[in-house]
Amino acid sequence: MSKCDKQIQQICDYVDGELDGALCAELEAHLKECRNCRLMVDSLKQTVVLCREGKPEPLPKELEAKLSDALRRRWEKKFGGKKT
Numbered sequence: 001m002s003k004c005d006k007q008i009q010q011i012c013d014y015v016d017g018e019l020d021g022a023l024c025a026e027l028e029a030h031l032k033e034c035r036n037c038r039l040m041v042d043s044l045k046q047t048v049v050l051c052r053e054g055k056p057e058p059l060p061k062e063l064e065a066k067l068s069d070a071l072r073r074r075w076e077k078k079f080g081g082k083k084t
């Protein structure tokens with residue numbers, strides 16, 4: 001499980017299409033074996049596509065908390081400079 005924690009940031013990059021080729025291949029290999037991370041990718045993709053319309057498949061609570069935390073930090077990093 002702790003291995004997956006490290007994947008969360010990569011998964012965010014992956015869904016955004018910002019992950020390096022090598023890391024991307026590594027992550028995809030992991031995704032084949034790990035249902036939790038696949039769920040996260042699905043959930044993120046749905047979040048991106050649906051943009052707050054409709055609910056993605058629910059994640060286990062613990063994962064969801066970690067994921068939203070990672071996402072929040074990511075958004076702050078990306079858009080932290082320009083607050084409206």
Ligand SMILES: [Zn+2]
Pocket residue numbers: 003004007030034035036037
């Ligand atoms: Zn995993």
